[in-house]
Amino acid sequence: MSLLRRPPPDGTAPHEYNSKKKRKVAEIYQALNSDPIDVAALRRMAISEGGLLTDEIRCKVWPKLLNVKTDDLPPAPGKELREDNEDYQQVLLDVRRSLRRFPPGPSAAVPTGMPDEQREGLQEELIDIILQVLQRNPQLHYYQGYHDIVVTFLLVVGERLATALVEKLSTHHLRDFMDPTMDNTKHILNYLMPIIDQVNPELHDFMQSAEVGTIFALSWLITWFGHVLADFRHVVRLYDFFLACHPLMPIYFAAVIVLYREQEVLDCECDMASVHHLLSQIPQDLPYETLISRAGDLFVQFPPSELARKAAQQRVERTAASTFKDFELASAQQRPDAVLRQRFRDRLRVEERTKSFLTKPRTNRFVKLAVMGLTVALGAAALAVVKSALEWAPKFELQIFP
The missing domain is CATH 1.10.472.80 (Ypt/Rab-GAP domain of gyp1p, domain 3)
Incomplete structure (x- = not known):
């Protein structure tokens, strides 16, 4: 069986979940209010269980993760970009087919659903964002599916901020998808x-x-x-x-x-x-x-x-x-890869301590209980992955850890 097959973790009691959520929110705002902003901590929060929790927090953190300054955003794109734009017709067709990406309209089951006129307005904004990014970056080429990414940013952060974030994303993370060829x-x-x-x-x-x-x-x-x-x-x-x-x-x-x-x-x-x-x-x-x-x-x-x-x-x-x-940002401690590596190092340290504990002479019953406890804490698959990682960790450290 693959090391990656295990059931999802057990559910958390509501009061415990709320307590963890409050602590995480406090840590996120502490990182945001640091001088300078603790981007490494924000990356850890975005990666760790539950992610950034709310769209209100995402509006504040996503620009920091992309190193986008929010104090001087460009004005919202206008309709004039649609004239003579070679991508306009394809963008229009894709956006018109994207209704399912928007919250559903009012119904008996959900009377507070998004009104049709609001959804139509968002679709118009979606078209304008895409065309502005393409117009400002002629080296980028539209592809079908791009609008699925842009609409996510639009729904979370609104038109002006979404335009800035999508432009940065398009010239970095998504750059390969926007080449003339595939x-x-x-x-x-x-x-x-x-x-x-x-x-x-x-x-x-x-x-x-x-x-x-x-x-x-x-x-x-x-x-x-x-x-x-x-x-x-x-x-x-x-x-x-x-x-x-x-x-x-x-x-x-x-x-x-x-x-x-x-x-x-x-x-x-x-x-x-x-x-x-x-x-x-x-x-x-x-x-x-x-x-x-x-x-x-x-x-x-x-x-x-x-x-x-x-x-x-x-x-x-x-x-x-x-x-x-x-x-990458100036500080090496803020690099995304550094955050992932530190997270993995922490797991290795936990495993090394546990491995030392398990190798001490003890009764079989006690060892079995210890193994069961570790399995509950980490999951059998995670334990197997970490144990196998110990075998190549020294060589791996020499290869990529700064």
């Missing part, structure tokens, strides 16, 4: 199978035999899962995570979804049509927090520099990963 997008998809191979060779070989390829994950990648997830809460939770991390993190998250569904895949007929159909239908009840945690761990265990050697096309220097140094 060459770099295909290259990023080529990272998917090496990740799966590192964790579960059996699953990798089955998918290779089925010749399923990676196109099933294309819409996941280029929309940051916004197009395929029905619940907006799950979408913004993933955006918290992706904004706090390296631009290639969405492909790691795609890999953990496939790994999580290992048994379903192996139970399929080993042919392209069957496996593609299964994988392209993404489940809506995924254990998101568990998968987010595992994606972060896999990024540290198998960084892009290692996977590039296994990717089918060796053009990593031309992808968003190469522009990431331009995007």
Whole structure:
């Protein structure tokens, strides 16, 4: 069985959850009010369980994660951009088809739903944001699915701030998707199978035999899962995570979804049509927090520099990963990768202490109880991953830790 298959963690009592939420909110505002702002702490909050919790907090934190200044935002885009814009008709068609990405209208079940005129107004704003970003950055090319990302920012932070955030995102994290061709997008998809191979060779070989390829994950990648997830809460939770991390993190998250569904895949007929159909239908009840945690761990265990050697096309220097140094903040402690690595180091230290505890001479019964306690705390799969990580940790430290 794959190391990535385990049930989601047990639920938390309401009073305990509220207490944890209050503490996290306090930590977020403490980081925001620091001088200078503690971006590393904000990244940790965005990655950790629950993410940034509310849209009000996202309005304050997302600009910090993208290093966008909010005190001098450009004016809201106007309708004049639509004239003679070569992308306008395609953008219009895509936005008109995006009704499901907006809150539903009033109904007997939800009488406070979004009125039709408000939804139509947001669609007009969505068109204007996209056209302004394209007009200001002629090197960028519109692709179908881009609007799924832009609408998420629009719904969370409003038109003016969304325009600034999307422009920064488009010139960094999404840059490869906005090339004239899909060459770099295909290259990023080529990272998917090496990740799966590192964790579960059996699953990798089955998918290779089925010749399923990676196109099933294309819409996941280029929309940051916004197009395929029905619940907006799950979408913004993933955006918290992706904004706090390296631009290639969405492909790691795609890999953990496939790994999580290992048994379903192996139970399929080993042919392209069957496996593609299964994988392209993404489940809506995924254990998101568990998968987010595992994606972060896999990024540290198998960084892009290692996977590039296994990717089918060796053009990593031309992808968003190469522009990431331009995007990093001045302090090394604020870099997204540093936050992930520190998080992983903390897990290793916990495991080392536990390993030392378990190796002391004790009765079998006591050792069994200790193992059971650790399994409850970390999950059997997490324990197995961390134990295996200990074997390569010294070599890994020399390779990528600054």
